[in-house]
Amino acid sequence: MNKTDLLSEGKTKKIYNTKNNFEVIIHYKDNITSFNGKKNELISYKGVLNNEINSCIFKFLNSCGIKTHFIKKINKREQLCHKLKMIPIEFVVRNFICGSLSKRLKIKEGTKITNQITEIFYKNDKLKDPFINDNHAVFLGISSYNELNIIYKIINNINNYLNKYFYKKNIILADFKVEFGKNYKNEIFLSDEISPDTCRLWDKITMKKLDKDPFRKNMINKKEILNIYTEVLERLNKE
C-alpha cells in the first residue's frame, strides 16, 4: 500500500493512488477552511487530529454495517481507503436549526428539528455550491432518483447511529455534511470525512461548540481550535 502518484488535492486532503487499483491513500493536511475556501489557514497538527477523529468515526460506522470508504489508518496523517468515483453532491443533515438555514428561514439557532432536514448542494465552485433538489441533480446528470433514494436511506441510518454515538460522549450532533462515491461495481459508499470540520457538535450540558464554527466566526484562535479538536478526540476514545 505504498503511494504512487497524487490523484487529486482538495482544500484539506490529498489523495494518492496505490499499486492496488481499488485503493487510495488519503492524507490529511493542516488546512482549515471556511466560506467555501475563502478563509483558508494552516494549523499545525490539525491534520493529525482530523485523521484520528475520522478514523474513529468511520471505524464505528463500519462496525454498524454502513459501507464506508475507510479501510484502515496507516499512519498519523494517512488512511487507506476504497477508491471511489465521487458524486458531486454535499448532503447536509440537520437535527437543529443553525447557520445558513437559521438566516434563510429566520428561525432561532438551536431550534430542534423533529423531522430531520436533509439538503443537497451541487458541489461546483463556479456556481458556489448551490442548494438544489433531486430534480436538479437528475437534470444535471450528477445522480439518479434511484441513487438518491438509496443515499437518503443510508443517511437516515448514519444520522441515527451518529446521534447515539455522540450522545454517549455527551455531545449533541446538531448537523453534519456527508459525501458519497461509487466503487468499480457502482456500489455506494460513504466517503469524504465526518469530523469537527464538517459537523456542528455541541456539549450536551454546557452547549459549548466543539467544532470549526467558533473559528469560522473568528471567535477563537488557532490554539483554542486545536484544544477543541483534541477534546473531541479524547471523548471519542473514552469507552
Place this chain on the structure above:
Amino acid sequence: MNKTDLLSEGKTKKIYNTKNNFEVIIHYKDNITSFNGKKNELISYKGVLNNEINSCIFKFLNSCGIKTHFIKKINKREQLCHKLKMIPIEFVVRNFICGSLSKRLKIKEGTKITNQITEIFYKNDKLKDPFINDNHAVFLGISSYNELNIIYKIINNINNYLNKYFYKKNIILADFKVEFGKNYKNEIFLSDEISPDTCRLWDKITMKKLDKDPFRKNMINKKEILNIYTEVLERLNKE
C-alpha cells in the same frame, strides 16, 4: 352568489365571501406585478383578459378530471370558486431552463428539461419566498410528506395535460407556477391562477414570448402586453 364581505386582497386579485360558506368570488384586478411585487403597475382591461384566460384553462383542467377551485365565470372580472384554505407554497414546474434557474445553474435559457423539474418556494414576503425542499415544508408545518406527494402527482398530470393543450394552440409551455388549497373536507384543489402572469409561454414556431416576461424586463409597453394577452386568449378560444 352575491358577494358579501372582502375576504382577502392580493397583488392581482380580490377574494369575496358569498352567502354560501363553501364558495368565494374571485375578482381579477388590472395590476401586473413582478419581482415579488416590487414592480406593480395598472394596465386597464388586463384583469378582464386574465379572468377569461384563467376560466378557459381551469375549465379545461376540470374537464380532464383535475380538481380545481373553478366553478364558473360569472362576469367579465369575476369567477365563482370553491373556498379553500391555501397551502403557502408556490410549486414551480419547469420544462425548459429559464429565468432564475438559468442564472443559478449557469445553463442557457431554452435548454430542454427531460425529467420535469418541480421546485417549491415558501410563500412568505418577509423571507422573500425562499426556495425550500419537502423537509423544510414539513418542519415549517406548512404541509406534510403525504400531502406533498399527492400534490406532486397532481402536478405531473397538470403538466402533461397543459403541455398538450398549449401545444395544440402552437404554444410551448416552458414553465409555470401553481398553488393548492384544501376544502372543508381537506381535499386538495388546484387554486390561484394559470395565465401569462404565471407561465412562460413561447410561440412554437417563432419562440416569441407570449407571457409577462418581456414586460417584467421592460422590453415592451402596456399596450403591447395587452396585445400579447389578447393573442393568447384568441388562441385558447380557437378550436
